[in-house]
Amino acid sequence: AQSVAQPEDQVNVAEGNPLTVKCTYSVSGNPYLFWYVQYPNRGLQFLLKYITGDNLVKGSYGFEAEFNKSQTSFHLKKPSALVSDSALYFCAVPDTGRRALTFGSGTRLQVQP
Amino acid sequence: DVKVTQSSRYLVKRTGEKVFLECVQDMDHENMFWYRQDPGLGLRLIYFSYDVKMKEKGDIPEGYSVSREKKERFSLILESASTNQTSMYLCASSPVGGTANTEAFFGQGTRLTVV
Numbered sequence: 001a002q003s004v005a006q007p008e009d010q011v012n013v014a015e016g017n018p019l020t021v022k023c024t025y026s027v028s029g030n031p032y033l034f035w036y037v038q039y040p041n042r043g044l045q046f047l048l049k050y051i052t053g054d055n056l057v058k059g060s061y062g063f064e065a066e067f068n069k070s071q072t073s074f075h076l077k078k079p080s081a082l083v084s085d086s087a088l089y090f091c092a093v094p095d096t097g098r099r100a101l102t103f104g105s106g107t108r109l110q111v112q113p
Numbered sequence: 114d115v116k117v118t119q120s121s122r123y124l125v126k127r128t129g130e131k132v133f134l135e136c137v138q139d140m141d142h143e144n145m146f147w148y149r150q151d152p153g154l155g156l157r158l159i160y161f162s163y164d165v166k167m168k169e170k171g172d173i174p175e176g177y178s179v180s181r182e183k184k185e186r187f188s189l190i191l192e193s194a195s196t197n198q199t200s201m202y203l204c205a206s207s208p209v210g211g212t213a214n215t216e217a218f219f220g221q222g223t224r225l226t227v228v
Binding site (some may be wrong): 102103104 | 117144154169198203205207218222
């Protein structure tokens, strides 16, 4: 079965510093990978996806993600964090048999001013 | 702008009540989903549907049922609400072909409290 893991429940970073939110995956075949963000009391918003091609994927709000096949990772990154980036971040992988997404447990990002 | 709309942001229901959560999408998507979100557990799939009048069980269907009478509407039903169904419920939709290479679109969520 396809799965993703987010090893950190929470990540704290100071505003202006680079941030990384980690995700590792376990899939058969070529992976398709997604990142979503959830702001307080809101639904999930799509950030970016990896389908194929460049290992560095650029997405919304200045976020990017690095696909690393040898480490089976898909870490979310941003060069300079903003307080407004504070939110819950989910990594996801398609469960192609059910056309649904399978999500990680989520990582709460706190950016301190 | 694409939209998935859930009928309620917050609901408080009593144990044993029958509860309906409604979801409507305006993107003509074939696929619709109901997830439950709990801290530390991420999102778990309750039910999904590929077409009108079609439904499939997800990972945690017990205590829930669904209805899809029209393409744009997918309802989640709690037959007899219990306190362990207190949670955030998220509806999503995606186009034909599913989420293999296209993103799913989510509603704003319904926070249900069962007392």
